[in-house]
Amino acid sequence: MLVENQRARKISYPSSLKAVLSIEKAIESRNWLRTWSKIARDATPLYELAGLAAKLNIASVAVKDESARSVLGSFKALGAPVALVRLVLRLWPEHNLDPRGLFEGRYREMLTHFTVISATDGNHGKGLAAAAQTLGCHCVIVLHANVSKEREQAIAAFGAKIVRIAGNYDESVEEAARLASTHGWHVVSDTSYEGYEDIPRDVMQGYGTIAAEVVDQSRSRPEQSAFTHVFLQGGVGGLAAGLASYLWEFHGDRRPRFVVVEPRQADCLYQSALEGRAARATGSVDSVMAGLACGETSPLAWRFLESCVDHFMTIADDDAVAAMRTLASGSEADIPIVAGESGAAGLAGLTVLLRDKQFSKQAGLDESSRVLLINTEGATAPQTYGELVGETAEAVLARQSAWQPKVAV
Ligand SMILES: Cc1ncc(COP(=O)(O)O)c(C=O)c1O
Numbered sequence: 208m209l210v211e212n213q214r215a216r217k218i219s220y221p222s223s224l225k226a227v228l229s230i231e232k233a234i235e236s237r238n239w240l241r242t243w244s245k246i247a248r249d250a251t252p253l254y255e256l257a258g259l260a261a262k263l264n265i266a267s268v269a270v271k272d273e274s275a276r277s278v279l280g281s282f283k284a285l286g287a288p289v290a291l292v293r294l295v296l297r298l299w300p301e302h303n304l305d306p307r308g309l310f311e312g313r314y315r316e317m318l319t320h321f322t323v324i325s326a327t328d329g330n331h332g333k334g335l336a337a338a339a340q341t342l343g344c345h346c347v348i349v350l351h352a353n354v355s356k357e358r359e360q361a362i363a364a365f366g367a368k369i370v371r372i373a374g375n376y377d378e379s380v381e382e383a384a385r386l387a388s389t390h391g392w393h394v395v396s397d398t399s400y401e402g403y404e405d406i407p408r409d410v411m412q413g414y415g416t417i418a419a420e421v422v423d424q425s426r427s428r429p430e431q432s433a434f435t436h437v438f439l440q441g442g443v444g445g446l447a448a449g450l451a452s453y454l455w456e457f458h459g460d461r462r463p464r465f466v467v468v469e470p471r472q473a474d475c476l477y478q479s480a481l482e483g484r485a486a487r488a489t490g491s492v493d494s495v496m497a498g499l500a501c502g503e504t505s506p507l508a509w510r511f512l513e514s515c516v517d518h519f520m521t522i523a524d525d526d527a528v529a530a531m532r533t534l535a536s537g538s539e540a541d542i543p544i545v546a547g548e549s550g551a552a553g554l555a556g557l558t559v560l561l562r563d564k565q566f567s568k569q570a571g572l573d574e575s576s577r578v579l580l581i582n583t584e585g586a587t588a589p590q591t592y593g594e595l596v597g598e599t600a601e602a603v604l605a606r607q608s609a610w611q612p613k614v615a616v
Pocket residue numbers: 281283328330331397440441442443444445446447497498499501549550583584
């Protein structure tokens with residue numbers, strides 16, 4: 208399914224949005240994050256997949272590989288940690304805390320009685336737990352019934368207390384809010400709701416690091432993006448808003464086309480495009496793409512997406528699994544990449560569009576298209592990854608290390 212967003216505009220980045228998310232703040236977040244030991248010091252790789260581009264009959268495909276961002280295995284390591292640090296700075300302004308010092312754990316004693324809490328599908332909770340462990344505060348994570356045991360263990364490994372509920376994601380959000388108000392804890396959520404925008408704004412701002420690196424690595428200039436199309440996978444919309452806002456501010460009316468991809472059963476952004484306001488998903492909100500299995504759009508994210516995302520589309524679980532396998536297999540021309548279920552969704556969306564002449568035409572995809580995809584996670588659920596791809600993540604990584612581009616003689 209594909210819908211063209213009639214509200215999308217190719218205009219310069221509005222000042223009303225710049226007051227919320229800006230390149231300036233994204234760069235500040237990036238500089239703070241660099242001092243955190245759980246984040247890679249260098250930019251994550253931007254791989255050119257020439258073999259895949261030739262197969263798909265487009266000019267180029269580049270994959271920004273966020274699986275290499277951190278030990279946490281996903282881009283979410285950029286969001287919650289920044290939001291937590293900014294929250295602490297807001298709560299104790301009189302202490303003149305050094306944000307880099309917080310990322311170095313220098314204020315642990317001061318924070319021993321401070322507790323943060325969040326509901327999560329996995330990756331956000333892991334990011335929050337890891338950041339809380341570094342800063343020295345307590346972290347409680349509320350998991351809904353469908354979060355796998357291996358995702359739970361990965362969060363608990365960073366010292367978080369786990370609360371498991373019988374209900375779905377939305378109910379876990381309610382439970383987190385209830386526990387926070389009962390105990391005086393602070394909710395650090397990646398999604399916004401009425402009266403709760405500062406923290407999700409800071410989470411999205413952290414994701415701007417990815418766009419900043421892409422601009423440098425692709426040598427994009429304000430007047431010319433290296434890409435015609437950017438595919439962004441959608442959960443509540445935070446990743447898409449964090450990246451699209453940055454690239455929109457950078458390129459202005461020369462911005463690339465943005466395409467948001469969601470699971471068919473968790474189509475809250477697609478429904479938002481149809482209804483013209485932040486909406487709920489129509490499906491079961493249960494998908495193999497665990498990170499994208501979100502029932503409700505973040506209204507704050509929607510403020511950005513409604514006027515810059517050109518197309519919203521949905522994919523089937525099988526499309527995502529096929530894309531995981533394509534990226535894992537690599538070829539003589541393409542380095543093998545470990546992409547988790549949600550990480551591969553961008554390639555799945557691109558493949559679905561290129562399979563259908565009408566869709567390709569609608570999305571303006573042809574042999575001159577230069578496409579950017581974001582692999583937002585590696586094998587964050589290693590057992591599931593092995594079952595779906597038929598090879599362990601370690602084996603794919605070993606092939607990645609051994610891979611050499613074939614040089615013509
Ligand atoms: C791996 C992965 N990709 C993409 C997303 C989507 O991000 P958002 O919910 O901010 O739209 C998530 C969300 O958890 C995720 O875990």
